[in-house]
Amino acid sequence: MLQNNPELKSKIDQLWNKFWSGGISNPLTAIEQITYLLFMKRLDELDQKKQADAEWTGEPYTSKFEGTWIPLEERNWPAAEQRPIDKRTLRWSEFKRMQAEEMLQHVQAKVFPFLKDMNGSESNFTHHMRNAVFIIPKPALLVEAVKTIDEIFEIMEHDSRERGQAFQDIQGDVYEMLLSEIATAGKNGQFRTPRHIIKLMADLVRPQLGHKIADPACGSGGFLLGAYQYIVTDLAKKAGSKDLQPDEDGFIRTSVAAGLTEKAQAILQASLFGYDIDSTMVRLGLMNLMMHGINEPNIDYKDTLSKSYNEEAEYDIVMANPPFTGSIDKGDINENLSLSTTKTELLFVENIYRLLKKGGTACVIVPQGVLFGSGVAFKALRKLLVERCDLKAVITMPSGVFKPYAGVSTAILLFTKVWGPKDKVTQPATEHVWFYEMQADGYSLDDKRSKQEGTGDLQDIEARFHARNPETDTDRTAKWFCVARGDIEAEGYDLSLSRYKEDVFEEVEYEAPGVILERLLVAELGEGFFNHETHERHEKVLAEVESGIVRELLELRGMVG
DSSP states (O other), X not given: OGGGOHHHHHHHHHHHHHHHHTTOOOHHHHHHHHHHHHHHHXXXXXXXXXXXXXXXXXOOOOOTTSSEEXXXXXXXXXXXXXXXXXGGGGSHHHHTTSOHHHHHHHIIIIIHHHHXXXXXXXXXXXXXXXXXXXXXXXXXXXXXXXXXXXXXXXXXXXXXXXXXXXXXXXXXXXXXXHHHHHTSOOGGGOOOOOHHHHHHHHHHHOOOTTOOEEETTOTTTHHHHHHHHHHHHHHHHHTTOOOOOBOTTSOBXXXXXXXXXXXXXXXXXXXXXXXXXXXXXXXXXXXXXXXXTOSSOEEEEOOTTBTTOOOXXXXXXXXXXXXXXXXXXXXXXXXXXXXXXXXHHHHHHHHHHHHEEEEEEEEEEEETXXXXXXXXXXXXXXXXXXXXXXXXXXXXXXXXXXXXXOOOOEEEEEEEEOSXXXXXXXXXXXXXXXXXXXXXXXXXXXXXXXXXXXOTTHHHHHHHHHTOOTTTOOOTTSSEEEEEHHHHHHTTTOOOHHHHOOOOOOOXXXXXXXXXXXXXXXXXXXXXXXXXTXXXXXXXXXXXXXXXXXXXXXXXTTOOO
């Protein structure tokens, strides 16, 4: 997280302030424009690295900046009138050396149109970038932004080398930081899921190469990136990589997919699917995954709760933190969803259940109200999770996990689909539910979210979940325990941890009242103020008796009338 590096945080602050003073004050617009610049920078770096790797290994590689490029509007012109552009001039490392006015014109007229078109006119990326606009208005702002982004990359590369971490989700960090500037979740309840929570959820579901993975409310693509990094890391371990070190949150991760075979890379890139109803977030998600080596991400603009979206039983894994602060127009809700509600937090969970193949697993963040809400739809959803799914775990999280954007208490639900929506349930799928009360996630739970010593409960949760045993995890006074389905049914399918957790009351022995009173008297009046044997009154005692608690205490002890 940015807060762990004051220098990096300061640079992001500077970048934000430059855009604000430069006339781009809408946070989401600023994020989008900054992301375009980050993308230009990262694209150049990745391309140069691949070129160097190809020279070292002898593998063929064609640079994205090799040859010439003809702008889209000129392609139907006569050849003599076309003005091919040398792609090398479109590199970040080339145009950043230009003078301010020339740089702005070059980026607006050549670099940005090239980025929009670089995957070909038929690509998903080009389709969603069609309406994207580069709106940095002033040459000085662009120059300052380019300089600051270079400095940000230097700091992050240094961190990567010093701390042994893979180069991480830089645009997600920028998104997180800009949102924290205004301390709001943005529109439609959007806010970024902390990276360490995504890593935990990936470790819980353990996605594998070949799994079809989705996020039906993907935002900037954090969960898809989390699944991608888990799979790449798992493949690197299996291939014998020895130099992978735990990061600051205790997770071993790498984004480097260079060791994958061409076939494995193709399978992995065809495995990740994301959808969002915000076109800006779709573009951010596409660029985020592309910056991490996924050349053609499957992220699309879709409302996955609406009638126009009818996928079902498609995915092996769904990881999501869907918006849960609003409702949807009743007339637009997908008719296949059975819950009688307009609350998005309920509809998304039911839709995720429908999206899973039989045997597929979901790991979803929900507000804790879903666990105990008394409404008909709340109870119907929990019954569905217990009877039609194997509800493996309910992990409650402290309310500060999503600060500074939101203070709501949340929980992670982990379940595997057993019975389809139209199947007759002959036997409820859940036998036991494993509960865990997360008390710390390795960061302070205030708005600053400063890194704390250790990793909190994260590693403990991952280890204990995979080693869970209903025969031994029976102590309901502990942070984790199993609850049998029968107990949950008896409680009306209530899934709140507090319903089953038993409080421990320590027996405390108190001294006799007389002993306590005498100690108070000695503390108030001094050891030598009276004779304990005869209760002989002392002149100084009498002088103090007329006021306050001393008189009351002495009366109780029979020392004054």
